[in-house]
Amino acid sequence: MGDTVSTILLFKDALFGALLIALACSVLGVYVVLRRIVFVGAALAQLSSAGIALGMFLNGLGIGGELTHHPVAMALIVTIAGAMFFGIGGGGRGGVPPDAVIGVTYAVAAAAGILLIAKAKSGEVHDIFLQGNILGITRVDTLILLAVAIPVLLVHAIFYKEFLFVSFDRETARTFGYNVRFWNLLLYFTLGVVIAYAMQFAGVMLVFNFLVLPAVTGLLLAQGMRGIFTVAIASALAAALFGFSLSVPFDLPSGPTIIAVSGAIALAAWGVRKATSSAS
Amino acid sequence: MTATSLVRFDHATLGYGRRVVLSDLSFEIPEGDFLGLVGPNGAGKTTILRAILGALRPLSGSVTLKAGLRFGYVPQRDSVDYGFPLKVVDVVLMGRYDRIGLGRRPSAADRDLAVQALAHVGIAHLAEQQLGSLSGGQKQRTLIARALVGDPNILVLDEPTNGMDLVSTTQILSLVRDLHERDKITVLMVSHALNEVANYVSRIALTMEGAFRIGTVDEIVNEPTLTAMYGIPVEVDEVHGHRIVVARRRPTGEMPRVNGESPRNGPHG
Numbered sequence: 001m002g003d004t005v006s007t008i009l010l011f012k013d014a015l016f017g018a019l020l021i022a023l024a025c026s027v028l029g030v031y032v033v034l035r036r037i038v039f040v041g042a043a044l045a046q047l048s049s050a051g052i053a054l055g056m057f058l059n060g061l062g063i064g065g066e067l068t069h070h071p072v073a074m075a076l077i078v079t080i081a082g083a084m085f086f087g088i089g090g091g092g093r094g095g096v097p098p099d100a101v102i103g104v105t106y107a108v109a110a111a112a113g114i115l116l117i118a119k120a121k122s123g124e125v126h127d128i129f130l131q132g133n134i135l136g137i138t139r140v141d142t143l144i145l146l147a148v149a150i151p152v153l154l155v156h157a158i159f160y161k162e163f164l165f166v167s168f169d170r171e172t173a174r175t176f177g178y179n180v181r182f183w184n185l186l187l188y189f190t191l192g193v194v195i196a197y198a199m200q201f202a203g204v205m206l207v208f209n210f211l212v213l214p215a216v217t218g219l220l221l222a223q224g225m226r227g228i229f230t231v232a233i234a235s236a237l238a239a240a241l242f243g244f245s246l247s248v249p250f251d252l253p254s255g256p257t258i259i260a261v262s263g264a265i266a267l268a269a270w271g272v273r274k275a276t277s278s279a280s
Numbered sequence: 281m282t283a284t285s286l287v288r289f290d291h292a293t294l295g296y297g298r299r300v301v302l303s304d305l306s307f308e309i310p311e312g313d314f315l316g317l318v319g320p321n322g323a324g325k326t327t328i329l330r331a332i333l334g335a336l337r338p339l340s341g342s343v344t345l346k347a348g349l350r351f352g353y354v355p356q357r358d359s360v361d362y363g364f365p366l367k368v369v370d371v372v373l374m375g376r377y378d379r380i381g382l383g384r385r386p387s388a389a390d391r392d393l394a395v396q397a398l399a400h401v402g403i404a405h406l407a408e409q410q411l412g413s414l415s416g417g418q419k420q421r422t423l424i425a426r427a428l429v430g431d432p433n434i435l436v437l438d439e440p441t442n443g444m445d446l447v448s449t450t451q452i453l454s455l456v457r458d459l460h461e462r463d464k465i466t467v468l469m470v471s472h473a474l475n476e477v478a479n480y481v482s483r484i485a486l487t488m489e490g491a492f493r494i495g496t497v498d499e500i501v502n503e504p505t506l507t508a509m510y511g512i513p514v515e516v517d518e519v520h521g522h523r524i525v526v527a528r529r530r531p532t533g534e535m536p537r538v539n540g541e542s543p544r545n546g547p548h549g
Contacts, residue, residue, distance in 0.1 A: 034361070034364055036363070159382070164364075165374055165377055167361070168364045168371075169360045169361070171353075171355040171356075171359045172355050172360075172374070174333075174335060175335070175351055176377060176378040177378060223410060224365055224366070224367060225364070225366065225370075
């Protein structure tokens, strides 16, 4: 037990980073789930991985200088561009159903990421995009994640009622003089920023997990927006903490272990919901 | 614009891009009016509504609103996302958001006003219920309470009885009429159901495929006017003081035609 704790403490920066990603993604995930844009989250995560791959590919060719030297820069550009596209309703134009556009984005971005990595001179394995590399998070990475998460969470705390109103009833919000497009774009922008930064450490699967499962757990267990945010955050942090702690002694990949714990928590929440609804 | 006028259309032509939906509209909504905006789907009701709410600029002419005019807007029920886990009182509080200001939270006084608004529409006891658990009529009352809590000059209801049963429809229309008579609030009610609106409002604006007529209920709900507007023979009956508009029955197999034109949608849209 003591050895396990010591080993986990060796990776305390990684654990802290995972907790930050869990926190930021779970807050945004409440909007993602309630607004039924779950697959926008998946597509943005995949776009982010394609952005990283594009950065590595161009850097290998000596193109782009500083911009491609840091893969997250390309990931940010590509993901935010995608977020803005979906944010202005770009997925619903031209006679193609919005979910089909999201599907096309997901598929093309996934394939592009793999192809670009295959031809990148740095030659890293593409599995890292799916599974991430939580253990590789350093002190500097956690500080960067902190610098991203704090402003995003502050924006969402300060403008909670604005985000809620335009998400719940955009028509009435518009008659109140709200710039619905601006608030939508801001929501998608924060989503894009968080996904772009989280992706490079957590991978597509774990980011998608934190965007969806904690919010679903919140919906199952809580009533009211405050309750859902609270349960979503708590369950995401618990999944990150326990999943990470389990992965170290059992030598399991940390991302999938955290996802498995998230799934178990959501399943338990479903059981509790069923039990309480049949009892009442 | 007269002193009591809240909204004034002055030779306004409305449309989207190059497509004209309604042209040369001139009318006013005076303070204290109870106006029904009626017409079938696609006839331009929403276009007029958007122009009134300031979401659509006229292609030509003008739409003028009284300075400081505050709308109490009740959207179509389907435009609200009932998947959001919100308490009824929290939904009503949204009607105070523009007064509360950007980035600020509602105060206890705002909450009290929201509960009062719920009491005004007869559902104060539902304040702590989840919106999604309410019946259609209760949801509509919640949205009306939200419109009222902002202390509007004009209550604008978009298809308030759409998809409701007879009892709920009657209750909601009676509530709106009571609000108009008791609180002297100006009401604009948009609906495709002429029979429902005609028995509650004071004036009717009828729009049909580019045509537009406005007047008192007597001026609009009569056989010559409706027959000309709908393009089919229309009968106006009265049962227990209620006007009922019906398309006149024709022999089986005979297609209704007036003045050689093709039939338009009937009174029910």
